[in-house]
Amino acid sequence: MVIEWQHYAASGSYDELIDHRTGPRPAAQALCEYLTSLSDEELSERKTAAELAILVMGITFTVYAEGASIDRAWPFDIVPRIIPKREWDRTDAGLRQRVQALNLFIDDLYHDQRIIKDGVFPAEVLAQSANFRPQCVGVNPRHGVWAHICGSDLVRDRDGTLYVLEDNLRVPSGVSYMLENRVVTKRVFPELFEYQRIQPVDDYSLRLYDMLASLSPRPGDQPTVVVLTPGIYNSAYFEHAYLAQQMGVELVEGGDLEVGVDDGVYMRTISGLARVDVIYRRIDDLFMDPEAFRPDSALGVPGLMRAWRKGKVALANAPGAGVADDKVVYAFVPQIIKYYLDQDPLIPNVPSYLCMREQDRHHTLANLDKLVVKPANESGGYGMLVGPHATPAERKRFAGLIQQNPRNYIAQPTLALSTSPTLCDRRMEPRHVDLRPFVLSGPTTYVTTGGLTRVALREGSLVVNSSQGGGSKDTWIVDTEGL
Amino acid sequence: MLSRVAQNIYWMARYIERAEDTARIINVNTNLLLDLPRSMTFGWLPLISIVGAEQPFFKKHPAQTDEENVVVKFLIGDRDHPGSILSSLACARENLRTTRDTVPQEAWEQINGLYIFARDHLPTRRGRFEFLRRVIHGAQQVNGMLAGAMSRTPAYDFVRLGRFLERADMTTRILDVRSADLLPRPHQPAALAKQEQAQSQSGGGQIQSANAVQPEEQNPFESIQWMSVLKSLSAYQMYRQQVRSRVGGPDVVKFLLQDPAFPRAVFFCLKELETCLRNLPKNAEPLAAIDGLKQRLSAAAVPELAHAGLHEFIDDFQIGLGELHDLLAESYFMQ
Numbered sequence: 001m002v003i004e005w006q007h008y009a010a011s012g013s014y015d016e017l018i019d020h021r022t023g024p025r026p027a028a029q030a031l032c033e034y035l036t037s038l039s040d041e042e043l044s045e046r047k048t049a050a051e052l053a054i055l056v057m058g059i060t061f062t063v064y065a066e067g068a069s070i071d072r073a074w075p076f077d078i079v080p081r082i083i084p085k086r087e088w089d090r091t092d093a094g095l096r097q098r099v100q101a102l103n104l105f106i107d108d109l110y111h112d113q114r115i116i117k118d119g120v121f122p123a124e125v126l127a128q129s130a131n132f133r134p135q136c137v138g139v140n141p142r143h144g145v146w147a148h149i150c151g152s153d154l155v156r157d158r159d160g161t162l163y164v165l166e167d168n169l170r171v172p173s174g175v176s177y178m179l180e181n182r183v184v185t186k187r188v189f190p191e192l193f194e195y196q197r198i199q200p201v202d203d204y205s206l207r208l209y210d211m212l213a214s215l216s217p218r219p220g221d222q223p224t225v226v227v228l229t230p231g232i233y234n235s236a237y238f239e240h241a242y243l244a245q246q247m248g249v250e251l252v253e254g255g256d257l258e259v260g261v262d263d264g265v266y267m268r269t270i271s272g273l274a275r276v277d278v279i280y281r282r283i284d285d286l287f288m289d290p291e292a293f294r295p296d297s298a299l300g301v302p303g304l305m306r307a308w309r310k311g312k313v314a315l316a317n318a319p320g321a322g323v324a325d326d327k328v329v330y331a332f333v334p335q336i337i338k339y340y341l342d343q344d345p346l347i348p349n350v351p352s353y354l355c356m357r358e359q360d361r362h363h364t365l366a367n368l369d370k371l372v373v374k375p376a377n378e379s380g381g382y383g384m385l386v387g388p389h390a391t392p393a394e395r396k397r398f399a400g401l402i403q404q405n406p407r408n409y410i411a412q413p414t415l416a417l418s419t420s421p422t423l424c425d426r427r428m429e430p431r432h433v434d435l436r437p438f439v440l441s442g443p444t445t446y447v448t449t450g451g452l453t454r455v456a457l458r459e460g461s462l463v464v465n466s467s468q469g470g471g472s473k474d475t476w477i478v479d480t481e482g483l
Numbered sequence: 484m485l486s487r488v489a490q491n492i493y494w495m496a497r498y499i500e501r502a503e504d505t506a507r508i509i510n511v512n513t514n515l516l517l518d519l520p521r522s523m524t525f526g527w528l529p530l531i532s533i534v535g536a537e538q539p540f541f542k543k544h545p546a547q548t549d550e551e552n553v554v555v556k557f558l559i560g561d562r563d564h565p566g567s568i569l570s571s572l573a574c575a576r577e578n579l580r581t582t583r584d585t586v587p588q589e590a591w592e593q594i595n596g597l598y599i600f601a602r603d604h605l606p607t608r609r610g611r612f613e614f615l616r617r618v619i620h621g622a623q624q625v626n627g628m629l630a631g632a633m634s635r636t637p638a639y640d641f642v643r644l645g646r647f648l649e650r651a652d653m654t655t656r657i658l659d660v661r662s663a664d665l666l667p668r669p670h671q672p673a674a675l676a677k678q679e680q681a682q683s684q685s686g687g688g689q690i691q692s693a694n695a696v697q698p699e700e701q702n703p704f705e706s707i708q709w710m711s712v713l714k715s716l717s718a719y720q721m722y723r724q725q726v727r728s729r730v731g732g733p734d735v736v737k738f739l740l741q742d743p744a745f746p747r748a749v750f751f752c753l754k755e756l757e758t759c760l761r762n763l764p765k766n767a768e769p770l771a772a773i774d775g776l777k778q779r780l781s782a783a784a785v786p787e788l789a790h791a792g793l794h795e796f797i798d799d800f801q802i803g804l805g806e807l808h809d810l811l812a813e814s815y816f817m818q
Binding site (some may be wrong): 232 | 484485486489538580582583637739763764765814815
């Protein structure tokens with residue numbers, strides 16, 4: 001395909017692979033040359049091969065439509081997104097710093113709350129937090145870690161600066177797609193892996209298993225680890241099954257587990273009850289244990305919180321970790337890092353206006369047409385107002401919502417999300433992307449090499465969620481030093 | 484292995500086998516009717532009691548209609564009848580859906596495809612044979628894929644437990660189509676007919692007739708009818724290799740109940756169940772139950788059964804199989 005990079009639209013966004021004045025960036029040079037060397041037919045053959053591989057490998061996600069759940073093939077773009085290793089090393093360090101501070105913060109909130117006593121974090125924010133769980137006060141999870149698996153969303157603004165957009169500390173998903181995207185890309189472009197230094201991503205499941213095993217309350221024994229899923233109707237069921245399979249552990253549902261009279265957790269097997277040591281739970285706090293939380297939950301295990309509080313079983317992520325997964329708490333992360341680590345954040349936050357502060361609220365209400373407004377506790381892109389794209393009626397509705405419950409909203413400037421070349425209908429076009437790396441915290445910390453790049457496949461769209469028309473790409477960390 | 488997964492796999496296999504064998508039952512009855520003169524027809528209603536579906540059928544058809552169309556439609560495609568071919572395939576699919584990782588991908592696709600085929604192509608009278616043939620072949624393909632691509636772990640043992648328990652049960656039901664009580668024979672000696680009646684009403688004890696049945700007296704259609712029973716079980720060829728004499732009731736009943744080598748014979752099914760159970764933990768009680776069933780089979784007085792009491796024997800044996808299922812459930816599915 002002849003790619004005229006100078007005609008590749010300059011939308012005013014930063015492009016991950018192409019500098020609109022000088023052409024391909026150094027780390028993307030080899031890829032761009034290679035793509036140019038392929039004919040249109042060859043390229044579209046590769047695209048078909050990738051789609052076929054996805055179908056055959058059965059990579060799906062579940063969407064709800066008309067009351068039935070359907071498995072859909074995972075939308076994938078074959079052109080990888082590339083990050084130079086040198087830049088990634090800085091990001092890696094920034095993520096470690098951030099997750100370490102967040103874990104210290106959660107642990108503090110469930111113990112002495114020093115950060116509140118020292119006046120750094122306002123008590124009223126905690127008082128109104130939807131994800132603070134009084135049931136967790138005083139519990140000491142192993143290694144002092146609460147958020148064992150964290151997925152932080154990174155975005156790049158027009159000047160090239162990388163920001164953290166949000167931290168997912170409850171049940172972040174997407175890592176299986178990151179792994180499968182690499183498998184597909186290797187099948188489609190094997191040549192590119194031969195003479196470039198593309199950092200591997202494959203060891204995630206091993207690292208995940210090691211981290212989970214290290215949480216076992218019965219050290220010494222070979223621990224029994226399980227993945228707890230809400231079941232096939234969950235949109236991430238594919239990932240739950242995938243990770244269980246990759247780690248070689250059982251995929252269980254709430255009904256497979258019970259808490260015994262000794263407060264240990266057991267799974268029902270054909271040989272009888274078998275003790276479970278570590279549960280990688282992919283069920284939200286509130287559905288986990290009908291005794292402790294929502295009594296109407298049919299997904300959970302009665303008594304699970306009791307077992308966890310007594311230290312009979314480890315839960316990852318720990319219940320209550322979501323307290324730091326709140327858009328208002330997010331705004332305080334730079335202060336949180338400073339307070340616990342006495343360091344400046346290596347990756348900046350997107351500047352945020354807290355509607356609970358009078359001055360910020362006035363600013364937000366006066367600039368609703370320029371800002372993005374987000375509720376404190378939603379994920380998946382739901383319940384947001386994207387000011388510049390909203391109708392006056394929507395803006396008016398949000399103004400009302402903010403005044404009713406200011407604690408529940410923050411506002412941020414609209415970022416011009418970076419783009420990356422994407423094969424659209426036989427043409428290379430810029431599409432907006434974000435990046436979700438995953439951080440594992442146990443006795444040591446592990447950061448995925450790159451992460452999951454999500455792409456908004458519709459022209460001009462900024463929404464990357466798979467439930468709303470997003471797809472994904474492979475993400476390459478390329479070492480160009482000394483080549 | 485998780486109990487839930489074992490249970491799902493076991494039921495998946497049972498439902499696949501049930502769909503296949505229901506298709507076979509309909510086929511055997513169709514063929515029997517074609518072979519008989521009009522004066523001897525006995526209709527379709529017996530099939531409803533053979534598959535044990537009186538309750539849902541009479542609820543839906545209180546007039547107890549005997550019409551071929553109504554009965555066959557009910558057995559093939561009625562969603563309110565949990566044992567219909569369509570319901571069985573839907574249940575097999577649903578059981579597997581929640582445990583898809585346990586079986587090879589192709590087998591899931593085959594089961595899914597078979598269900599969709601049945602749902603979208605419910606047959607008219609003319610297309611019925613072809614439809615049933617495809618259901619039987621589809622089920623055989625699933626079995627083949629599982630045999631060829633599933634590791635011999637406990638998961639595979641549960642596939643086979645489900646399949647052979649269901650098959651043993653269904654083979655006895657297919658035999659029942661031809662059993663004395665359901666198929667009156669015009670040339671039957673009057674005394675024997677009366678004796679049967681008395682036994683079934685008062686528990687017997689009145690006329691202990693030594694009136695052994697003369698094989699020569701069987702009616703001219705007898706052989707043909709037993710041949711269709713064999714053919715509906717794909718057993719005709721294997722039977723002929725084993726039994727050289729003319730096809731007759733006692734030999735066929737003996738073959739289908741007691742043959743240790745033919746894979747749809749009840750005795751063979753029990754041996755398979757035994758083999759699977761030996762691989763599993765906590766197997767003492769189910770193994771003892773199988774032993775009991777095997778003894779009952781061997782002790783069955785086969786030549787006499789062919790003429791009288793087959794239906795009672797089968798009824799009783801089916802209860803034994805039901806108890807075996809309960810023991811499996813107790814050992815492996817519930818805790």
